[in-house]
Amino acid sequence: TGGAPIGTWASGGDLNRDVIYVGGTVGSGSNSSALAFGGYETSARAFTESYDGTSWAEVSDLNTARYGLGGRGTTTAALAFGGTPGSGRAAETEEYNGSSWSESGDLGTARYRLAGIGIQTAAIGAGGENASGNNVDVVEQYNGTSWTEIAEINTAKNGLCGGGSTTAGLVFGGEAPPGVTANTESWNGSAWTEVAEMNTGRMRLASADTSASNLIAIAGGPPNTANTESYNGTSWTEVNNLSTARHALGGAGTSSSALAFGGEPPGSPDTNATEEWTAADFLIKSVTTS
Numbered sequence: 001t002g003g004a005p006i007g008t009w010a011s012g013g014d015l016n017r018d019v020i021y022v023g024g025t026v027g028s029g030s031n032s033s034a035l036a037f038g039g040y041e042t043s044a045r046a047f048t049e050s051y052d053g054t055s056w057a058e059v060s061d062l063n064t065a066r067y068g069l070g071g072r073g074t075t076t077a078a079l080a081f082g083g084t085p086g087s088g089r090a091a092e093t094e095e096y097n098g099s100s101w102s103e104s105g106d107l108g109t110a111r112y113r114l115a116g117i118g119i120q121t122a123a124i125g126a127g128g129e130n131a132s133g134n135n136v137d138v139v140e141q142y143n144g145t146s147w148t149e150i151a152e153i154n155t156a157k158n159g160l161c162g163g164g165s166t167t168a169g170l171v172f173g174g175e176a177p178p179g180v181t182a183n184t185e186s187w188n189g190s191a192w193t194e195v196a197e198m199n200t201g202r203m204r205l206a207s208a209d210t211s212a213s214n215l216i217a218i219a220g221g222p223p224n225t226a227n228t229e230s231y232n233g234t235s236w237t238e239v240n241n242l243s244t245a246r247h248a249l250g251g252a253g254t255s256s257s258a259l260a261f262g263g264e265p266p267g268s269p270d271t272n273a274t275e276e277w278t279a280a281d282f283l284i285k286s287v288t289t290s
Helices: none
Strands: 004-011 023-026 034-037 048-051 056-059 070-073 078-081 093-096 101-104 115-119 122-126 139-142 147-149 161-164 169-172 184-187 192-195 206-211 214-220 225-231 236-239 250-253 257-261 274-284
Touching: 023 078, 023 257, 034 078, 034 250, 070 122, 078 115, 078 122, 115 169, 122 169, 161 214, 206 257, 214 257
Parallel strands: 023 070, 023 250, 070 115, 115 161, 161 206, 206 250
Antiparallel strands: 004 274, 023 034, 034 048, 048 056, 070 078, 078 093, 093 101, 115 122, 122 139, 139 147, 161 169, 169 184, 184 192, 206 214, 214 225, 225 236, 250 257, 257 274
């Protein structure tokens, strides 16, 4: 029962900028096609970069520069929501069609460092920090036009991450006083339930998911870590680490073909480094015999 992917990280092409708190999406279900947008580089940025499996190229900017934003979707149908322009919190939502960003309906609660779940036309934004600097348990669902509040997560937190869909989702990690948490919550389309915790509590981490029961959690801190963990729908398993420990990084892709990019390594300036995760088509599993 159980199981974890056998995977490794390898160096990919660098982003054009050293950036933290960047949003990301994947295009083809693999690490050969991805989008990175927003982030912080001396100030909030609107830059968008597209990855082709070898290098990043600049494409159309967001309409609103911000960092700590949520991101979901694909390289031709991406969603960016929330974040902060540097003061206050953003509620803006933007959709990307493969060539440009257009504004859509605002979040009901402006916040940043929130988790994203789903796709461009059916997404969830969970948790985050509001304009008063307080963690929130607010969860909103997007239908392609507007956001509606749904059931709250059990633990208010920011810097958390998410994956899955609007009917089967997962949020994990984050900061909930007095510190970082390993808390994981599962969404069944109507309610949140606490499930198995990660092995290492952390915030400002990244993720890549095939589904809510098949995803990886990447890096985070503090202290900054290179840890990668795989979730199989029941429990978390530690797998191979990133080459460079960091937090506030971006992630994209699936549990078998993912990207980690940007972020802040320990004791170092922000980075533009990209790493590619590739997992085998098989899992290690434990088998009970009699």
